Amino acid sequence: GNSVTQMEGPVTLSEEAFLTINCTYTATGYPSLFWYVQYPGEGLQLLLKATKADDKGSNKGFEATYRKETTSFHLEKGSVQVSDSAVYFCALSPYNQGGKLIFGQGTELSVKP
Amino acid sequence: NAGVTQTPKFQVLKTGQSMTLQCAQDMNHEYMSWYRQDPGMGLRLIHYSVGAGITDQGEVPNGYNVSRSTTEDFPLRLLSAAPSQTSVYFCASSYSILSRGAQGEAFFGQGTRLTVV
Numbered sequence: 001g002n003s004v005t006q007m008e009g010p011v012t013l014s015e016e017a018f019l020t021i022n023c024t025y026t027a028t029g030y031p032s033l034f035w036y037v038q039y040p041g042e043g044l045q046l047l048l049k050a051t052k053a054d055d056k057g058s059n060k061g062f063e064a065t066y067r068k069e070t071t072s073f074h075l076e077k078g079s080v081q082v083s084d085s086a087v088y089f090c091a092l093s094p095y096n097q098g099g100k101l102i103f104g105q106g107t108e109l110s111v112k113p
Numbered sequence: 114n115a116g117v118t119q120t121p122k123f124q125v126l127k128t129g130q131s132m133t134l135q136c137a138q139d140m141n142h143e144y145m146s147w148y149r150q151d152p153g154m155g156l157r158l159i160h161y162s163v164g165a166g167i168t169d170q171g172e173v174p175n176g177y178n179v180s181r182s183t184t185e186d187f188p189l190r191l192l193s194a195a196p197s198q199t200s201v202y203f204c205a206s207s208y209s210i211l212s213r214g215a216q217g218e219a220f221f222g223q224g225t226r227l228t229v230v
Contacts, residue, residue, distance in 0.1 A: 004155075032210075034218060043117075043203060043221040044156075051210065089155060098209050098216045099144035099161035100171065106155050 002027045006090050006104035013080055013111050021075040021107045023064075023090035031092040033057075033066050033073040034101070038087045047075075047088070080111045115139050119204050119222035126194040126229045134189040134225050136204030144207045144216060145187040149173065149200040150224075156203065162187055194229045201226050 007022040025031065032051045036044040048057030053068035062077045073090060090104040120135045138145065146161040148171075158171030162181040176198060178190040187206075191198060207219040 032216060036221075043223045044205075044219075045221070046218040049218055093207075093216045099146050099163050099169075099207065100158060101146065101148075101156070101205070101219055102158070103148075103155035105153055 002031070002092060002094050002102045004090050004092055004102055004104040006088075006107050008105070008107070009087075010108040010110055013109070015082055015111055015113050016079045017111075019075070019077040019080045019084075019109070021088055021090075021109070023073045023075065023104060025071050025073065025090075025092050027071075027092055027094060027102075029095035030068075031094050033064075034091045034093070035062070035064055035073070035075050036089045036091060036103075038089065038106075040086075044089065080109070082111045082113055085109055085111045117204055117206050117220050117222040119202075119225050121225060122223065124225060124227050126191070126227065128194060128196060128229060130194050132191050132194065134191075134202055134204075134227075136187045136189065136222060137185050138187075138204075138206040138220070139185065140206060140208075140220065141184060142206035142208045142220075143184070144209065144219075145181065146171070146205045146207075146219070147177070147179065147187070147189045148203045148205065150203060151200050159189065159202075191227075196229045199227060199229045 035047040048059045050057040050066035056065045147159040148156040160179040162168045202225045204222045205219040208217045
C-alpha cells in the first residue's frame with residue numbers, strides 16, 4: 001500500500017540554523033510528492049511539490065528532491081527564521097488516483113530567536 | 114477568488130446528533146476530498162470524489178456519508194455523531210495533470226473543529 005513516514009517532532013532550532021525534516025514513502029508506480037505547511041489555527045498550504053524522479057521542488061528558501069532510489073523527499077532550508085515555526089506535512093498522491101493524498105504524521109518546528 | 118470555503122468553523126454536537134459540514138470550491142477543480150486531523154496522526158482521508166456524481170471511500174469512511182451533485186460542492190454528513198468523531202475536518206480540492214497521471218496541489222479550507230460530547 002501507500003504510506004508516508006516523517007521524522008518525529010517537535011524540532012526546536014535557533015534562528016539561522018539549518019533545517020532537515022526527513023520523509024520517506026512507500027508507493028507503487030510514480031506518485032507525486034508534496035510538502036504542506038500548517039500555521040497555528042490555519043488550514044494547510046502547499047510549500048513545494050515534485051511530480052517525477054529527480055525533480056527538485058523549491059519555495060521560500062525550502063527545497064526537497066524526489067529521490068526514487070531511496071524513496072525519499074527530505075525537506076531542507078539553509079537558514080530558518082522564527083516565522084517558519086509551523087507544522088510540516090509530507091504527502092504523496094498515488095499515480096492515477098486523483099483526489100487522494102496520503103500524509104505523514106507531521107513534524108512540528110519551533111524556531112527560537 | 115474565495116478558493117475552498119468550509120462552514121461552520123466550530124461545532125459542538127451531542128452524541129447521536131447528525132449534521133452536515135459544508136464545502137464549496139470556486140476553482141472548477143474536478144477532485145474534492147475530506148480529511149480529519151487528529152493529534153500525532155497527520156491527516157487521514159475520509160471520502161473523496163473525482164467528479165460530480167462519483168465518490169469513493171478513503172481510509173476512515175465509517176460514520177460519514179458524502180455526495181457530489183455539482184462540481185462546486187462536496188458536503189460531509191455525520192449520521193449519528195460519536196465522541197470518536199471529535200476532530201478537525203478539512204476539505205480540499207485539486208486538479209488533474211493528465212499527461213502524467215498525477216494531480217496538482219490540493220487547496221484546503223480553513224477547517225471545522227468538531228467536538229462531540
